[in-house]
Amino acid sequence: MIFIPLWQRLLVALATVAAILLALPNMFYGRVEVANDARASIAQGLTSPELEADAGLWPSWLPSGLINLGLDLRGGAHLLAEVQVSDVYASRMDSLWPVIRDALAADRDTVGFVTREDGPPSELHVRISKPEGAARALEIVRGLARPVASLSGGGSSDIEVRAQNDLLIVNLSEAERAATDDRTVQQALEIVRRRIDEVGTREPTILRQGADRILVQVPGVGSAQEVKDIIGTTAQLTFQPVVQRTSNKDADPGAGNILVPSVDEPGVYYILDRAAVVTGEDLTDAQPTFDQNGRPAVSFRFDPQGARAFGEYTGAHIGEPFAIVLDNEVISAPVIQSAIPGGSGIITGQFTPEESTDLAVLLRAGALPAELTFLEERTIGPELxxxxxxxxxxxxxxxxxxxxxxxxxxxGVFGAIACVALAINIVMIFASLSLLGATLTLPGIAGIVLTMGQAVDANVLIYERMREELRRGASPVKAVQEGFDKAFSAILDANVTTFIIAAIMFFVGTGTVRGFAVTLAMGVVTTMITGVYVSRVLIALWFARTRPKTIVV
Structure with missing residues (x-):
């Protein structure tokens, strides 16, 4: 009689039953998916007879976790976008201008009057009226420089300044540009992820590729254009002082200003101060709502820094127009009636309810720090x-x-037992994928197929050791026990090395390589469980039932 402790037998039985229950929903994928979506909608407060009926398609007392199907299995959109990091340089120059202007104005006796001149977007050109004060102006501006906030840029300043007679030219240093590029791509990556997550897309793949590219794969969507509509909108919100209102689309805004069209008033343009008082980056929340006339609008709330700047400006400019600019278009230019110290407000315009909801989503996710240029886009149909x-x-x-x-x-019989253990092994892999919410890809299926060979390989090692013991004259029980004990170290070594390879592929590889690595690693773990422990329990049960005098392996 092969002795196996009762707790080991119970543990194997419980693990097998749990694996079957966890993997079961994938046999009814469409039905469980509809039920899960309906329950999620009900949890958000939506209710209808149709949702209740859909929620009842799968029993609530059964597990309902599903394996997420990858792009190659479910269909969807594949996009490769390039972040235009150079756009951020111009924004940095615009934000530097008020600081430099105020610093130089504080020493007007030496440098004279200060004006901004036109120049390349990545440079800030500042002219002083007293050329003899250029050395002092250089000293003042260089005093505004800060250390580069990166490990590679330690000891470097973020800006460089040079003088050409009465003209100061300011630009970002090389170290700051490198740090800015890295921050910009990381920020764009996170914003793209938040925007896609906001609309409830299942298990998207969003990865950085190279220095300035982002890979986006979204299973289950109808076209790549849908994803571009979600992530391609900049939703860049700013609050800017109004200099003048005009109907001339070719009007010269002047240095330091910009000409922006109005959305609600065709043919009307606003000349705005280029430096924004607050931006969408200062927002902490945005929600769709309705104004006092019942029209769709968007309410917003600033963080403490934005609320302070907003309150100070509105308090100091009562009676003056103040433009709300979205994506370089003035959507509203109300006159400031009183100070707004609370840091909250409402954006009105010609919105539909859907547009106000979409705008709130985009504002909550944040504005993209730079434009995305889509280099590659593919739509993979569900039929494929x-x-x-x-x-x-x-x-x-x-x-x-x-x-x-x-x-x-x-x-023979032992081969059949190995096949039963193999079936349990595959069930455990699917159960693990469901439990972890992992994504299954076509290479992942290849990993499962490879696991089949690895799993029975463990049994082959065990059975060959059993044959050797039988040749030496060992009893059937002794041969089985020795076969499992002596083959264990070889099985462990083989699976550990395979697991290491799978881990390397997962952390170093991308896309389909990682999908293969996930199922391969899971297969290694389940193979150790089924090849050694489940097989041993099954053989013990067979021995207890048949009590053979001899065995043929």
Whole structure:
């Protein structure tokens, strides 16, 4: 009799039952997906007879976790975008201008009057009226420089300043540009992720590629254009002082100003101070709402810094117009009636309810720090995904049939037991994928097929050790025990090395390589469980039932 402690038998039984229950929802994928979506909508406060009916498509007492299907299995959109990091340089120069202007104005006796001149977007050109004060002006502006906030830029200043007679030219240093580029791409990556997450898309893949590119893969959407509509909108909100209102679209705004069209008033343009008082980056929340006339609007709230700047400006400019600018268009230019110290307000305009909701989503996610240029876009139809799934199934079925035939032909009853353990192994892999919410790709299916060969390889090692013990004259029970004990170290070594390779592929690789690595790593873990422990319990049960005097392996 093969002795296995009762707790080990119970643990194997519980693990097997749990794996079957966790993997079961994937057998009814469409039904469970509809039920999960309906329950999520009900949890958000929505209710209707249709939602209640959909929620009842799958019993609530059963697990409902599903394997997320990757882009190649479900269909969807693939986009590769390049972040135009140079756009940020111009924004930095615009934000520096008020600081430099005020610093130089404090020493007007030496440098004279200060004006901003036109120049390249990445440079700030400042002219002083007293050329003899250029040295003092250089000293003042250089005193505004700050250390570069990066490990590679330690000891460097963020700006460089040079003088050409009465003209000061300010630009970002090389170290600051490198640090800015890195921050810009990281910020764009996070904002793209938040925007896609806001609309509830399942398991998108959003990765940085190279120095300034972002890869976006979103399963389940109808076209790449849908994703571009979500992430391509800049939603850049600013609050800027109004200098003048005009109907001349070719009007010269003057140095330090910009000409911006009005959305609600065709043919009307506003000349605005280029330096914004506050921007969308100072927002902490934005929600769709309605104004006092019942028209769709968007309410907003600033962080403490933005609220302070907003309150100070509105308090000092009562009676003056103040433009709310969205994506370089004036959507509203109300006259300031009183100070607004609370840091909250409302954006009105010609919005539909859907547009106000979309705008609130974009503002909450934040403005993209720079424009995205889409270098590559592909839409993978669901039919192609279905073909990929069927091809993966066919490969898995063929592999399973070949493995079963080989194991039974080579090891008889013990081969059949190994095949039962293999089936439990595959169920455990699907259960693990469901439990962890991992994404299954076509290479992931290849990893599962490869696991089939690895799993029975463990049993082959065990059975060959059993044959050696039988040749030496060992009893059937002794042969089984020695086979498991002596083969364990070889099985462990083989699976540990495979797991290390899978880990390297996951952390170093991208996209499809990681999908393969995930299922391969899970297969290694489940193979150790089923190949050693489940197989041993099954053989012990067979021994207890048949009590053979001899065995043939």
């Amino acid at each position: 995904g279905a073909d990929s799934i069927q091809a993966g199934k066919n490969a898995a079925y063929a592999a399973a049939v070949m493995v079963v035939l080989f194991m039974i032909a080579s090891y």
